[in-house]
Amino acid sequence: MSMTDDDAEILAVARAGFLDEAQEMLRQFEEGLLVLENNPEDSESLNSAFRAAHTIKGTAGMFGCDAVVTFTHEAETLLEALRSNQRQLDDDVVAALLESRDQIELLLGEVQSGDSDPAVAASSAALASRLRALLGAPEPAQASKPVAAAAPAAAAPVAVDKIWHLSLRFLHDALRNGLDPLSFLRYLATLGEIKAITALSAAVPPLESLDAEACYLGFELRFESTASLADITRVFEFAAEDSSIQILPPGTAPAAFETLATLRCGDDAEARVALFDCWRAMGMHFDLRVEVIGAPASEEAPVLVPHIERRAAAPADGAQRKVSDRRSGEGERREGGRDRRAGDETRFVRVRADKLDKLIDLIGELVIAGSGAQMIAHQEGAEVLLEATQRVMDLVQETRDGTLALRMVPIGETFARFQRVVRDVSKQLGKEVDLVVSGGDTEMDKSMVDSIGDPLMHLVRNSMDHGLETFDERLATGKPAAGRLALNAYHEAGSVVIEVSDDGRGLARDRIIKKAVERDLIAAGQVLSDHEVWQLIFQPGFSTAEQVTDLSGRGVGMDVVKRSIESLRGTITLTSTVGHGTLTQIRLPLTLAMIDGFLTMVGGVNYVLPLAAVSECIDVPAECAKQSDRVSGTFDLRGEILPWLDLARFYGISAQGHETEHSRRRSVVVVRDGPTRIGLIVDRLLGEHQTVIKPLSGIFQHLKALAGSTILGSGEVALLLDVSGLFAAAIREGQHKKTASQASRAPSGQA
Known part of the structure; x- marks a missing residue:
């Protein structure tokens, strides 16, 4: 290259x-x-x-x-x-x-x-x-002119009251530290016009001694501008540690230039003559002394205006300094450069997302390979080998956790975007809205943070347009004039929960049912729970808005929101109270890459549950055993009635010759999804397992309550269970049984 x-x-x-x-x-x-x-x-x-x-x-x-x-x-x-x-x-x-x-x-x-x-x-x-x-500033007569490509031989006299003199010296390591001297000159031209400029090259060594990565140049320039000293100084603040900048304001007396010459040339009379000749060529016609200055300057003489001098600069237009002398201080200068970039750059390194994804993939394969090695060690039964593989697996787990932490970012940055959205939309709608944000430090996978932004945007705009009332409506109902819109996030049972809530008018249950009947989504007179009514909102094209606005009302969006959440293996639910507002809750996994799992077996098939969702494991209760021909039911767990789901019957694998002594000693794994718990009946409990999540192919997307797959150390495939999907399946099973029971008890002709 x-x-x-x-x-x-x-x-x-x-x-x-x-x-x-x-x-x-x-x-x-x-x-x-x-x-x-x-x-x-x-x-x-x-x-x-x-x-x-x-x-x-x-x-x-x-x-x-x-x-x-x-x-x-x-x-x-x-x-x-x-x-x-x-x-x-x-x-x-x-x-x-x-x-x-x-x-x-x-x-x-x-x-x-x-x-x-x-x-x-x-x-x-x-x-x-x-x-x-x-x-209140006047329009400019013309745009600023670009920087001159080369210094003119002589410059025409210009108005003294607007002419600044800048003396620039860039240090030896300026280029190595990422600075481009010309970029500062281009930037300077945005504040005015560079009337004359001379590049000083006396410090450039012979070609055989030239360091191609070093900077040897300095500049003297005359700058016409009405900008303030602070404005001009800020132009060079990014080069503070790799330059020596002296700025002389308009009207500076000759004595200040003599002081500048002493600073730049020291006692080198030849260098002073060259510098004075440079200034005269730039149109400066006052008399300048060439001798070495030994007497103090006049009391009336203005002093130089330094630009953030944090370390001494070697003269660039005097006698040539040895390259080795400059290099002797290279470590110190570089350390200074790090100090100048203090803060973020010393703690953070930008890494391309695809490189990080590749690293996480490799860690996943390492987890699988480590599990295989550990399984072989158990089979061999050698204590030394078991101890060594256990140590390796501990390190692998620490590496896995550390690598996944690299992709975990706080959701607060996403929440912050909505400050502007709420402001603009509230002004557009003529409503007063207070946005309350909490839980911004809750961390989740960066890929999910990026994906959750658009669904949240739609929910926020919906709440402001349909949920929150106008100023007059709120006062008429005794509410504060300003509506309250809240964004909240927190961790719960190995998941991230994101809530969007408002204190508005709430959802109109009757209107939703009426619209659903009109669209043949439900039958007239069908009895639905609140949860089922709210879920109708997520049907494609469903809207109860009486008029279409620029923000919403076209029936496009809530179905897309639900699909977006489900594509992240998440769920979305609504709860609402008329006159008091609506709460939308999104539940997402912490990461889409690797999790701590709990391995079980049902009918010879391995199933993995997220370990964080597992509450406890118990023997199959008597009331469940008595209903061995049912898919689901309820049981009493220490005074709490919980639903149960038989995974073997749920997946249709109970009648395949696997009813051995393992199935006679079946267990119930109690899992939780938020505040709700359910018991899952399995054949065997195999313990904790580091799970590398592999997505299912599209042809398996129709399978019930499966979130993905993983590969065990033995090379076998295990299926990752979707806890939220299992909860929904248990609820559906219970409702079907209830409907069938009601139909069986109905009088003849009314069933």
């Missing part, structure tokens, strides 16, 4: 990292604004939003994303006016800044795709004009 190809690959990786970081900054920007809208005095949130915008602008400038830089600068300027109290925060400002957040996201999307849309450019210009109007 050529050097050019290497550079392109490095740049592509860096750009991808920039785009990922920009999304995080957009989230921080949005969160800060939403807090400010409710609490305008929160200066920390304002600073957080400003830092996010500035980070996006600065990093975009490094990659030459001019459209992002130009537009983000407008939003940053308005935020700076808020910080300095030049502009007061109001609804118009918050709305414009939130729209700016969306516009920046569109511009970043163009950077990622490599395409540009004239409509996006037009909307950027229109929104930028609106931001300037809110600031």
